[in-house]
Every structure is written in C-alpha cells, then in structure tokens.
Amino acid sequence: MRQEKIHADGRELLSGALPEGKMLRDKPAKPGRKTVTVAAGAKKGPCFQFPGGTYLEFKLDDFNITDHAHFSMLFKTVAEEGVVLYAEGPDDYEAVFLSQGKIHYLIANPSPSGVEGTSGGYYVSDAAVNNGTWLRLDLWRNWPRQRRLRGGGMENYTDTGMVLRDVAGGGEERHLDNIYHRGIEISSDIFIGGVRPTLTHVSGSTAPPSFEGMIKEMEETRNERVLSLYYLNKNGLVKRCP
Numbered sequence: 022m023r024q025e026k027i028h029a030d031g032r033e034l035l036s037g038a039l040p041e042g043k044m045l046r047d048k049p050a051k052p053g054r055k056t057v058t059v060a061a062g063a064k065k066g067p068c069f070q071f072p073g074g075t076y077l078e079f080k081l082d083d084f085n086i087t088d089h090a091h092f093s094m095l096f097k098t099v100a101e102e103g104v105v106l107y108a109e110g111p112d113d114y115e116a117v118f119l120s121q122g123k124i125h126y127l128i129a130n131p132s133p134s135g136v137e138g139t140s141g142g143y144y145v146s147d148a149a150v151n152n153g154t155w156l157r158l159d160l161w162r163n164w165p166r167q168r169r170l171r172g173g174g175m176e177n178y179t180d181t182g183m184v185l186r187d188v189a190g191g192g193e194e195r196h197l198d199n200i201y202h203r204g205i206e207i208s209s210d211i212f213i214g215g216v217r218p219t220l221t222h223v224s225g226s227t228a229p230p231s232f233e234g235m236i237k238e239m240e241e242t243r244n245e246r247v248l249s250l251y252y253l254n255k256n257g258l259v260k261r262c263p
Contacts, residue, residue, distance in 0.1 A: 066094075066247040068237035068262035069214075075258035076104070076215030076231055077251040084209040084244050089163035089179070091242040095188065098234025099153045105232055106160070107216045110206040113141075114222045117160065117183075118229060122149030126160060126183045126196075129222070130204050141205070144182045144196040155188040163202055211248065213239065214259065235262050 069077065086108070096105060098119065105124070106117040115128045128141040142162075150156055161180040170176050182197035215231030216223050223229070239248035 066238045066240060066249050068235055070235050070260045070262045071214040071232045072258055072260075073100075073103075073231050073233040074215075075255040076217075077213045077259055078217070078253040078255070079211040079213070079248050080252040081209050081211070081244075081246065084241075084246060086162075086207050086209060086241065086243065088205060089165065089243065090160075090207070091162075091164050092160040092240070093158065093242070094236055094239040095155050095157050096234060096236045097153055097155045098151050098232065100151055100233040101149075102230040103232035103234075104215050104229050105158075105213070105236070107212040107220075108207050108210065109220060109222050110208045111221075113205050113207060115162065115205075115207060117158070119151065119232070122151040123147075124150050124158065124183070124185065128162060128181070128202060128205060130202070142181050142198065142200075142202055146185055146196070147194055150185065154190075157186040157188055159184045159186075161197065162205065162207075213248070213251075215255065217255075237262065 087110070092106065094106075100119060101122045102119050104116065104118045106115075108115055113128075113130045115126070117124065117126050119125070124146045126142070126144040128143070130141045160183050164180045166178055166180055167175050168178065178199045179201045180197050181200060181202055182195075184197070185194040186192070212220075213232075213236060216229060218228050240246065241248070
C-alpha cells in the first residue's frame, strides 16, 4: 500500500468525513498514580466492555512509542462508528476508528505551517468488521524488520499499517507499506474507546463518537507492555466483560 497524502488537517477525517475505503481485564489505577503494567506475553490483558460515551486513558511510565510501535488487541462490535485507539504528540497523531463499519488506521503528520497539508499513512479494511465476532488487530508504525536478499545478505526495512484476523474463521487482511514515515512523534498517553475533547488535535472539531463493544488483550510489543491498569475510566462507565 502506498503512502497517502491527507489534504486536510486530519480533524475532518477523525470526525467522520472520510474517503471511501476498501477486509474480506486488573483494578484501575487512581488518577495521579503511576500506571502499572506487566511484560507482554507474561499474561493476557483483561477484557473491557465499552457502552459508549466513555473511554479509558493510559498514562505509562518508561514507555516509548515516539517513532515506532506495535500495538495488538482483540475487539468485537456491532457499531458502525467509534474510536478504538488514539494517541498524539506535539504535532502528530494516530487514530484507529470505525466508520461505516470499517476499521480505519490514520497516522497524521501536519506540516508546521499548515499550508503543505498533512502527510502520513491511511489504511482501511476492505469490508465491514462490525459483525459481533472477535477480530485481532495488529498495528505497526515504522516497525523495524529484516529480510534475506536473493543474492545473499540482509536488508533492513519497516512495516507500517495494520493486519486484521478473524479469530474464529481464520481469514486475514493485510494493509501494510514498507515506507519509513519520517517526522512522526507520538507521546506515551493512550486513549482506548474514545478521546478527551481537549486534546490538541481534537479540540475545536466535532468530537468523534466513542466505541461500543468489547476490547481485550491489549499489548504494545516495543515496550513489552500489557495495557491493564488504566489511569482514568471516564465517568466510571467502562466495565469488565461479563
């Protein structure tokens, strides 16, 4: 998949005005306290149920996703719209969200002046994913890899994009490019299921709808973290899955 040029500041995309795309559980930490996580692979993360109108915020110490990251999670929903994951930096942001039942992964790198528009990556599932079944979602941003060349030797490259897998049916969709997306800088605070309206790249735009459904086994591989103990449960509405 080629690198996309987003001819907007990205807010319109996040709030629902999207181009047509083409697929086929720990106690909460109190605000102000350190969020504790455990090494990815040591145990599976909890399952959270999102009723809509809420989100989880994770503030992670010693957690670096500035220039590259690999997130994975399982989710299921019947909703057509909603934010799954959001993180931002001083100028950039990445967002995973549902629109018209499809999953979208947007990496936005606005130009400092705004005149040049916004560059980054944009990946969309081929078919709707809001069928109420468990799907595994892997997200890569500038993820370093190696491959062996036919003539011998190794070549370094990066993966950016997403892979979707049907847990029960075994089907898979891959939406990846090997472009190194330069200039992306993302901070460590992560929002799951929705966003805070006062965030830099959300403030002043129409707030995107929150997620309705279940999300579980959230991990980030670079830092070997399981997202389990959240910093904030907005309005206390997110519950453990029954």
